[in-house]
Amino acid sequence: MSILEMKVPSPGESITEVEIASWLVKDGDYVEKDQPIAEVDSDKATLELPAEQSGVITLKAEEGDLVQVGQVVCLIDTEGAKPEAAAAPKTEKTENAEAPKAEEKVVEKAAIVTQDKPAPTSYASGTPSPAAKKILEEKGIETSQVSGSGKDGRITKEDANTASVPAMGSNTSGGSRASETTKLSMLRRKIAARLVTVKNETAMLTTFNEVDMSEIFRIRKQYKEEFSQKHGIGLGFMSFFTKAVTRALQMYPDVNASIDGDFKINYDFCDISIAVSGPKGLMVPVLRNAENMSFRGVENNVKSLAEKVRDGDITIDEMTGGTFTITNGGVFGSMLSTPIINPPQSAILGMHNIIQRPVAIDGQVVIRPMMYLAVSYDHRIIDGKESVGFLVAVKEGIDNPVEFLMDGNERKALEL
Numbered sequence: 001m002s003i004l005e006m007k008v009p010s011p012g013e014s015i016t017e018v019e020i021a022s023w024l025v026k027d028g029d030y031v032e033k034d035q036p037i038a039e040v041d042s043d044k045a046t047l048e049l050p051a052e053q054s055g056v057i058t059l060k061a062e063e064g065d066l067v068q069v070g071q072v073v074c075l076i077d078t079e080g081a082k083p084e085a086a087a088a089p090k091t092e093k094t095e096n097a098e099a100p101k102a103e104e105k106v107v108e109k110a111a112i113v114t115q116d117k118p119a120p121t122s123y124a125s126g127t128p129s130p131a132a133k134k135i136l137e138e139k140g141i142e143t144s145q146v147s148g149s150g151k152d153g154r155i156t157k158e159d160a161n162t163a164s165v166p167a168m169g170s171n172t173s174g175g176s177r178a179s180e181t182t183k184l185s186m187l188r189r190k191i192a193a194r195l196v197t198v199k200n201e202t203a204m205l206t207t208f209n210e211v212d213m214s215e216i217f218r219i220r221k222q223y224k225e226e227f228s229q230k231h232g233i234g235l236g237f238m239s240f241f242t243k244a245v246t247r248a249l250q251m252y253p254d255v256n257a258s259i260d261g262d263f264k265i266n267y268d269f270c271d272i273s274i275a276v277s278g279p280k281g282l283m284v285p286v287l288r289n290a291e292n293m294s295f296r297g298v299e300n301n302v303k304s305l306a307e308k309v310r311d312g313d314i315t316i317d318e319m320t321g322g323t324f325t326i327t328n329g330g331v332f333g334s335m336l337s338t339p340i341i342n343p344p345q346s347a348i349l350g351m352h353n354i355i356q357r358p359v360a361i362d363g364q365v366v367i368r369p370m371m372y373l374a375v376s377y378d379h380r381i382i383d384g385k386e387s388v389g390f391l392v393a394v395k396e397g398i399d400n401p402v403e404f405l406m407d408g409n410e411r412k413a414l415e416l
Contacts, residue, residue, distance in 0.1 A: 004053050004076040010069045011042045011316050018042045019186040020065050020073065027059045030082050037074070041186035046312065049073075056080030064183060125153035128160060135160035187281055198341050203379035206338040209391045211398040213354055213369040216240050219401065219410060227414055231296050235414070237351075238274065239298040241326060243405045244397030245349060246270040246291040249324060252390040256323050258344045259381050273322030273342060274302055278309040284342060285314055286322045296415055330354065336372045346381055349394065350374040371398075 008018055021039040031037055031051040038049040051057070055078040061067055128136060128143055132155045136143060139160075146163045148155035184192070198204065220235050227235040249256040249270050257266045270291040273284040285305035290298065308314040325342040330353035339350035350373065357370045373394065377387045397404045406413035 002078045004055070004078055005072045006049075006052055006074045006076060008040070008049075008067050008069050008071050008073055011040075011047050015042050015069065015316070017066050017068050018047075020061050020063050020067065021046060021185060022063055023059060025057055027057070029057055030080060031055065031057050031076065042316070046185070046187060048312070051076060053078045054082075066186075126155065127153075128155035129157060131157040132160035136163065139163065185281075191281065194343060195340055198343055202341060202343075204341055204376055205379045205384075205387070206374050206376045207384070207387050207391055208336070208372060208374050209395050210370055210372050211395050212359070213371055213398065215401055216398065217369055223410065223414055223416060226416055227296075230416060231299075233296070233299050233303060235295070236299060236302075238302050238326070238328075239295040240398060240401055240405065241349070241351060241394075242272055242274075242287065242290055242293070242298045242302075243295065244394045244401075245272060245324065245326060247397055247404065248390045248393035250291065251393050252386045254382050254386050255347045255375075255377065255390045257381060258323070258346055259378065260344070264381050267323045269323070271321050271323045273319075273325040273345070274305065275325060275327035276306050276309045278314075279312065283309045283314060283319060284322060284325060285309060285318050286320070288321075294415060295413060324348070326351065328352075330371065336374065338374060339376050341376055341378060347375060347377040347387070347390075350376070 011018065018040040019042075021041045023038050025031055025035075025037045031054065033052070033054045034050045036048040037051050037057065040047055040049055053076050055076040058075040058077070059073075060075065061071075061073045067073055126143060126146075126148055128146075128148075129150070133143075135157065136146065136155075141160075141163050143155060146155050146159055147153075149159055150156040216237065224235045227233075253266055254264075256270060257264050259265070269289050272287045272290040274287060276283050276285060285308070287293065287298065287301050287305075293301065305314065305318065308318070322342065322345060324345060325339075325348040327339050327348060328351040329337050329339075330351050334352050335355070336352055337350055339348045341348050352372045352374070354369050354371045356367050358365050359368050359370060360366075361368070373391060375387055375391045375394075402408060402410055
């Protein structure tokens, strides 16, 4: 017998323990090499644990257990025999199978005939007398909540007088009252702890503005098909907002900083975290050096990272770091919100849904596609002047992308 000890690999720097979220195999199963055998939760992501060799597996940890990196979680007997495929079920009919007997059919028919019939009801069943009806109306009680004791089930005055209003909060509908308690995943617990820490340890403030999406709508309508045919990817909103954000961060570098004790750390690069909703919760993959990316580059990278999140293939390294975060609650219908900072970053931009609204332009009321923007920031290192100036710079880029984001040349910026 040759036994392989499978140990928990390190999913990323600074991670020392993981939680067994679920076993994908049972004790004693035969597993193939590289077959996923478990899902493990770290404080940053949910990852699959593949079998290192083929063989019969023996589990050494339970679902929900916290295990250290390097700890043995299962054994694989590499000399274990692979089970043979189950034999196909026989399709031949037994020649001596007995046909149903006639007397059995007679008995079944007789049983059906002799079943009890429901008691007959009449028009009076559940109907209140005039006096009873008045009393029930005064009490605010439905007749369906009262059982009649009169002839043929009629509700009498005495029935109405003795009827009482159901207590507030009582279950009168007969609906389900079940509940279920499940343990939060390690990732969700870590997110919860981080959010509470942000609220408790930062001087978080939010400032708001609105942007006119008309020009972006025009550019997308005019070039979307040509852009897709040439680059093999759609021209979305995120590339415009990423370009507007990186421009604004370079104008207001304190928004692209973080605080470490008594020190402020400024970055000369813009690593933009993009919040993506996945099966395991909210993930924030990072666009490295987004300030150097073209529109095509942003769209390609956002699509690739979003697909990895939704397929569960995102790595810890691809979510580590980031100097500023963009989150889009508008895809879920949010009109306005105050996004929470993603530590150790100091600011986050919240996008929202686009609504056709009347606005005043040059003294005239016109209908425009408008979006509210929100920037939450840590007031310990970012003053109101910088936060408001940053958001106004983002607004400039979105309101007038040709001038501020495309150097006056739409086709060149889109590489058409």
